[in-house]
Amino acid sequence: DTEIQPLIGSKAGILHVSLAFLNPGDGVLVPNPGYPTYTSVSRLAQAEIFNYDLTEEGGWMPDFDALERLPLDRIKLMWINYPHMPTGTPASLELFEKIVAFGKKHNIVIAHDNPYSFILNEKPLSLLQVDGARDIAIEMNSMSKSHNMAGWRVGMLASNPTFINWILKVKSNIDSGQFKPLMLAAVKGLEADKDWYDEVNATYASRRKVAEEIMSALNCTFDPRQKGLFLWGRIPDDEASSESLADRVLYEGRVFITPGFIFGSNGDRYIRISLCATEENMRKALDRINKMNNKQ
Secondary structure (H helix, E strand, O other), rough: OOOOEEEHHHHHHHHHHHHOOOOOOOOEEEEEEOOOOHHHHHHHOOOEEEEEEEOOOOOOOOOOOHOOOOOOEEEEEEEEOOOOOOOOOOOOOOHHHHHHHHHHHOOOOOEEEEOOOOOOOOOOHHHHHHOOOOHHHEEEEEEEHOOOOOOOOOEEEEEHHHHHHHHHHHOOOOOOOOHHHHHHHHHHHOOOOOOHHHHHHHHHHHHHHHHHHHHHHHHEEEEOOOOEEEEEEEOOOOOOOOOHHHHHHHHHOOOOEHHHHHOOOHHOEEEEEOOOOOOOHHHHHHHHHHHHHHOO
């Protein structure tokens, strides 16, 4: 009753959290690469954005030494997202413990966007598993990803009662809650047993194999330990950029892949393949890319 807040999708939650915790000019930590909405909503709140680098060399984890060099007395909020989108990097309790300790040390609210926790992920983790995390952390999740309910706009956030109350003051001036039949559908979805999740993940696993074949066909390399709904791959050294590779595949192969630069400058040498298409369509995409390669 006091620690869970339903949302009209977790994207709306990003707005509610930002408006609740950021005044104009306040600093906010945003990952690079990361979900673009963290940046766009921070701009709507007129906050000052401090990007923190995530790199392949650093395991796509925050560099806490680099974070300590920022003007942390001006920063009120930090966005994190593990399993990470777009890189698929899974969470670890050790990482979460470091992030919670960092937030407590500098009085920074940690907002963990966790919608990919149940997709191709054998060990789902919550930031709120860390002792004391609830005092300074907020965690969001979404039925869109975990329960195939994209478009239904049902999400949630969890935190301490004080934070929930502050967020609700903002939210209640923006919307009036979900349509009740959608909420009842979400209740039904949450009753799914392990067999249901296993079946969904078996489908994603089959698609993932095709995505890996597509990456290989494009001479891209990837970490097979990735989790979530996407596959992130590094483009060959002789490619000019992710944008030029995506354009060539689109115009010559008639296949759309997402260039990594849209997630931030640290994504420029990468592309992202979605597992949301059917396996049949993904195989069509692979066939088109192979035909494109044979013409060259």
